[in-house]
Amino acid sequence: MDFKEYKAKVFAERPEVKEEYDALAPQYEIIRAEIESRRAIGMTQKELAERMGTAQANISRFESGSYNPSLAFLQKMADSLGKTLKISLE
Template identity: 55%
Template sequence: MNKVMASSSEIHDILNQDEEFKIEYDRLKPRYDLIAQIINARHEQKITQAEMAKRMGTNKSNISRFESGSYNPSLDFLIHAAASLGKKIEFSLQ
């Protein structure tokens, strides 16, 4: 069986040709960029979701839902998540 594989950037380029996809992607990009930064910081420190939850005083399921993008976090949640990793959140309007 011969499978054709495409890279994620190739798939992104194809999908980005659809104007509705592009609009929605651009709308959600800041959210997923921040999630990726927090996941990367957690992985760099070799901290599990359970450990991060313990540091934040929340449940592991909240961390899991946040990292999967299925939870719309409050600003306080984001500040606590960053602080649990020794980081801080910075925002800018552009």
């Protein structure tokens, strides 16, 4: 059984897990976007942290999902990656 099959099985058997997974989707979407952007330009966590004026540990915690960043942190991150931060309520 691959991960996709396992996830579908768990979601079918435990709707509360799917609900929590869906609730965390925006957080993991921004993490994924940051990691992809950083890697696409060949930047390390340490280099990003230096550009942002923060500690590498903060970048690591952000990427692991254990750090709830402020809007200012996300804006600095986007600027340091040469990206534009867009937030929407849908």
